[in-house]
Amino acid sequence: MTPGLTESNRASRSRGFRTARWLLVRLGGSIFVLWAVATLTFFAIRLIPGDPAEAVLGGPGSQASQETLDQVRRDYGLDLPLGIQYLNALGRLLSGDLGTSYALKVPVADLLGAQIGGTLILAFAALTVAWLLALALSLWSTGGGRLAASVGQGIELTSAALPHFWLATVLIAIFSSALGWLPPVSTGGVTGLILPTLTLAIPLAGFLAQVMRETLLDTLDAPFIVSARARGESPTGIRLRHALRHASLPAISLSGWALGYLISGAVVVETIFARPGLGRTLLQAVTLRDVPIVTGVVLLVALVYIVMTIATDAASRLADPRLRRAEATR
């Protein structure tokens, strides 16, 4: 023990150390995951039938001559052994080069940079709305007696089971075709964002509400709730000050996963609402066998996923001090 170092000083130093160690472990893990994703994508794409060289020339319909195909293979390094191709691809990735789109002949990085904004806005809007809906639904269904409980449960189950394409069609039919309140296709403004957001948010809200309601009910039975009521706390106070925080813990940990779910959901939603974004780009790239774009999108989504997982982990540690302590004694 260093003389003159106070107890709290040591505690805060070791807390800083623990946070740093936690972050380092996380970063190391992320690099490993990105490498694994890049490797898997590289080999998985080779399994898709069809010749990448034809894709460069506009697909099998282009009737390209054998010389042109050979030329393309040489230019793109497709004639080299698979191992060398893999190392080349990895080397390019390490230097930050995602390659050039076969079909569009534009650097993939530029393309994705232009598209990711729209998808992230959509995904985060949907995540926020889903959280708000889930909170409102679970608070209402646990506080309003038996009828509210069963109605709430019904709403959760139904909305969690709704497929995106169906929900999107129904929302368009009601709010665009019948009522004419909102545009059926994305126009770039806020009004255009509402329907796609709801389409993604409603099923997720049903799922989150289910998790929150169960934890809420468990928490409301806990002895510390009796203690709080014995202090004169009102039912609303009990929910806001005690139960809600406990109920949000599992939902926070699920949010990292939820964002991944939203981005894959964006493939469908962006196509239906003709909204520019990663999802639509990915769909087009897969149909055109545009390997660099597919790899780029997959890596980017993996990256978003990783960042989000670390963020939810950090949020859980903030919301639940027990997690930090558990680590300290491990």
Added chain:
Amino acid sequence: MTHILDVDQLTVSFGDTTVVRDLSFAIGQGECVAIVGESGSGKSVTARALLGLAGRDSQVSASMLTLSGRDLARATERDWRGVRGSRVGLVLQDALGSLDPLRPIGREIGDALRLHSRLSAEQARTRVIELLTLVGMPDPERAMSQRSGELSGGLRQRALIAAAIALDPPFLIADEPTTALDVTIQARILDLLASIKDRGTGILLISHDLAVVSAIADRVLVMKDGRFVETGDTRTLLENPREEYTRRLIAAVPTDKPRRTPLVPSETMAPAPKTVPMAVQDASPPVVLSASGLVKTYRAPAGRFRAVDDVSLHLVRGETLGLVGESGSGKTTVARLILALTDADAGDVLLDEEPFSALRERERRPFRRRIGAIYQDSLSSFDPRLTVRRILDDAVALAPPDDRSTVGELLDAVGLPQSVATTRPLYLSGGQRQRVSIARALASRPEILICDEPVSALDVTVQAQVLDLLDRLQAERGLSYLFISHDLGVIRHMSDRVAVMKDGRIVETGHATRVFDDPQHPYTARLIADAPRLAAPR
């Protein structure tokens, strides 16, 4: 004496079941009244009803319910909210987490102030520190920002009491406030409650253990099946109990009851052991188990922590070695080391003078059946999907093929009806469950039983039955027990020899009578002084 609480004909029912019937009692200023009874007698429901917290599906009626002058017999939820916290405080048993684990205790204590007073944030903070000082919390400023999980059981209980008396309510309800606490901490909490009583607060104390309440209660109300069967001032009740039920509660307290005397008067030790226990029979009975120089360290935030530090002990056939100490002293780690469930950093465990802990798990497995174990939380030691029959069958399969008991014999041996075989442990009472776990431990025909706090989660009366059972089985089968408990009364009643453990070390060991009558180590002396006894208030 002015009455703080007046209750007349209080009845609580859930649907068609009446759980509390026609209770009438009063509590005066500075008076402590205890309700004592077994689990399920209606004690806790009574306490909750006095706060209007009996539950959503309950019907509560009373011809009179007056709390410091306010008529609450027909109070609305809104009226109750005004009363809770300000006119009456509640202290619950801690074990299940009566403080929100996610909030600092300063906030929890401040809640009552926020709800019922107009103190500024700064004034509230001062008051919280004042309260924490009053309940004897070391370093109150620091404690304010700690959460319940960062505090020990005793400190948590102090924080809970601080929250209950934040507004100096004239009436305090304490429901099993010391259950699951170590004896020394239990004694300090009872001291604290006594000092609150001396300040003029009326206290309603609820417990299953007469010995605990007798230290501070002025009067005792004995409750059974929702009614008071006997009431009276503490001394008279202890010295002259009129009801059979009260006598049973008194007899069940193990403290100061000599070794091998039954704690349940009705249960005659069948068959009465004319045979002297083997420990006495043999001139020099063999040592069945010995452990020497056991050391186990764990990683902790502040460097390595020696949970077990050079512990040596041995067990002779047919005897009980009591291992006593407070929570965190390393008792359970010793049990795990002896069972070779945890690897020791140093030291050896010998079974019949043959190596046991030094073997590889594969070689050790055939010997495992010879040491049985029972734990405090028997429920979590069973697979919830299995019936009692399956649980026992699985254990019987470990016994030598030529020496197997049937499930029926095992149930008989532990005094359970045969019908239990088809049920799952979840549907049994705590006492029955502990009997099943004893039957399971016996099924493999062990010579040694490690009993780790086997009765700490049980009511005193049920505890008495289980202790009697263990005593009888030992006499019948010549078993050796390593009996671990924090409860000195239990240890003294059960042990031939005692080892006292503190901070991972055995500080004193010797024959039970010698250790208890003439403790050599100051720690032992303190433990003995703090053990709850049947005696009227000091």
